[in-house]
Amino acid sequence: MGADLALLLLGGFRALADAATAELARRGHVDFRPSHDFAMRAIAAGASNASDLARRLSVSKQAAAKTIALLQERGYVARADDPHDARRKLLEVTPLGRSVLREGEAIFDELRSRWERQIGAGELTRLETSLTTLLGPSALRPDESGWITHELDEPSS
Amino acid sequence: MGADLALLLLGGFRALADAATAELARRGHVDFRPSHDFAMRAIAAGASNASDLARRLSVSKQAAAKTIALLQERGYVARADDPHDARRKLLEVTPLGRSVLREGEAIFDELRSRWERQIGAGELTRLETSLTTLLGPSALRPDESGWITHELDEPSS
DNA sequence: CCTTATCGACAACCTAGTTGTCTAAAGGAG
DNA sequence: CTCCTTTAGACAACTAGGTTGTCGATAAGG
Numbered sequence: 042m043g044a045d046l047a048l049l050l051l052g053g054f055r056a057l058a059d060a061a062t063a064e065l066a067r068r069g070h071v072d073f074r075p076s077h078d079f080a081m082r083a084i085a086a087g088a089s090n091a092s093d094l095a096r097r098l099s100v101s102k103q104a105a106a107k108t109i110a111l112l113q114e115r116g117y118v119a120r121a122d123d124p125h126d127a128r129r130k131l132l133e134v135t136p137l138g139r140s141v142l143r144e145g146e147a148i149f150d151e152l153r154s155r156w157e158r159q160i161g162a163g164e165l166t167r168l169e170t171s172l173t174t175l176l177g178p179s180a181l182r183p184d185e186s187g188w189i190t191h192e193l194d195e196p197s198s
Numbered sequence: 199m200g201a202d203l204a205l206l207l208l209g210g211f212r213a214l215a216d217a218a219t220a221e222l223a224r225r226g227h228v229d230f231r232p233s234h235d236f237a238m239r240a241i242a243a244g245a246s247n248a249s250d251l252a253r254r255l256s257v258s259k260q261a262a263a264k265t266i267a268l269l270q271e272r273g274y275v276a277r278a279d280d281p282h283d284a285r286r287k288l289l290e291v292t293p294l295g296r297s298v299l300r301e302g303e304a305i306f307d308e309l310r311s312r313w314e315r316q317i318g319a320g321e322l323t324r325l326e327t328s329l330t331t332l333l334g335p336s337a338l339r340p341d342e343s344g345w346i347t348h349e350l351d352e353p354s355s
Numbered sequence: 356c357c358t359t360a361t362c363g364a365c366a367a368c369c370t371a372g373t374t375g376t377c378t379a380a381a382g383g384a385g
Numbered sequence: 386c387t388c389c390t391t392t393a394g395a396c397a398a399c400t401a402g403g404t405t406g407t408c409g410a411t412a413a414g415g
Contacts, residue, residue, distance in 0.1 A: 042303070042306070042307065042310075043214075043303070043305075043306030043307040043308070043309055043310035043311075044302070044303060044306040045326070046214065046306070046310050046313075046322075046326060047211055047214040047215060047218075047232075047306060049326060049329040049330065049333065050207050050208075050210040050211040050214070050329070051207075051208075051211040051215075052329070052333045053207040053329050053332065053333060054204055054207040054208040054211060056332070056333060057200075057203065057204040057207070058204060058208075061204075075204075145201070146199070146200070146201060148200075149199070149200030149201040149203070149204060150199065150200040151200070152200055153199075153200035153203050154200075156203075156332055159331065159332055160328050160331055160332060164324075164328050165203075165328070167321075167324065167325075167328075168324075168325050168328050168329070169202070169203060169206060171317050171321050171322070171324075171325050172206040172207070172209070172210050172325070173206065174316065174317055175210065175213070175313055175316055175317060176206065176209045176210060176213060
């Protein structure tokens with residue numbers, strides 16, 4: 042049935058995202074969600090102020106500002122005055138921010154390896170190839186292609 | 199990279215869910231989201247009151263009550279007094295509710311066929327088999343296995 | 356009969372968004 | 386150099402979809 046396909050895809054994402062969130066929490070990054078990761082990556086990739094970040098994430102400036110405030114509060118990004126434009130506040134990823142990004146990548150890689158061991162490297166590559174064909178390569182660039190997720194709930198975990 | 203896998207799965211779900219939501223809207227069911235569908239199916243499957251629905255969806259009674267209020271307001275479910283228990287309000291799926299469920303199924307089936315034409319029936323079955331292996335069969339029963347999604351955003355669409 | 360459990364409603368709050376309004380600063384046209 | 390427009394970011398007020406805690410009414414069991 043068609044709906045089952047959607048459920049499988051969602052279930053797959055949630056399994057990975059929940060496991061990653063839980064593992065990050067275990068390592069001290071409590072409540073660091075996928076959307077925070079997206080935002081951090083956009084900042085690391087060059088979004089140097091709130092308005093720019095908003096554009097890259099395709100959300101309102103206000104939503105971006107709230108995310109920045111949260112990331113700043115937790116020490117993942119820092120804001121400084123822009124010497125060339127008094128309106129702007131320059132965004133910067135802190136060492137803590139860089140470490141959470143690195144750890145996030147490592148965790149996802151580890152989760153992928155786990156799946157590889159379960160169904161085989163070939164089968165997993167095949168799955169990725171199929172999905173890439175279906176979605177187009179733009180699916181991998183959320184911060185440039187104009188979609189962003191709402192947060193997915195933490196289950197009982 | 200591991201994170202890409204997660205993005206592909208999320209992208210796949212979103213592609214299906216957004217297309218289905220848009221198509222339902224086109225057919226007159228405006229703002230009918232996946233979570234409404236989950237709730238309706240749980241009711242159709244026997245959740246006959248708010249507390250029961252809450253348990254099946256693994257959310258609080260209050261969250262279930264809000265969803266019911268919305269579905270009732272739009273005419274998808276009806277509530278009547280329970281003759282055997284004055285505390286309960288019996289939930290019932292209206293003809294309109296049944297029709298939206300039928301249409302939802304048909305739309306998802308059609309979307310799946312479209313994917314089948316793109317990558318081939320064998321490849322799609324393979325993808326579903328892999329995901330089922332990875333997630334276990336419980337992934338297909340969201341209303342019984344204890345997870346529910348937050349809503350996913352409508353993108354620019 | 357009385358205690359305990361359950362149903363559904365209420366108020367208050369959280370998170371992650373939205374739009375609209377506003378000030379201050381930047382920058383281009385004349 | 387001065388206007389006019391654009392931009393950055395902050396504020397308030399709102400929405401959706403959740404949460405917890407409280408409460409009154411009803412049901413059910415010792």
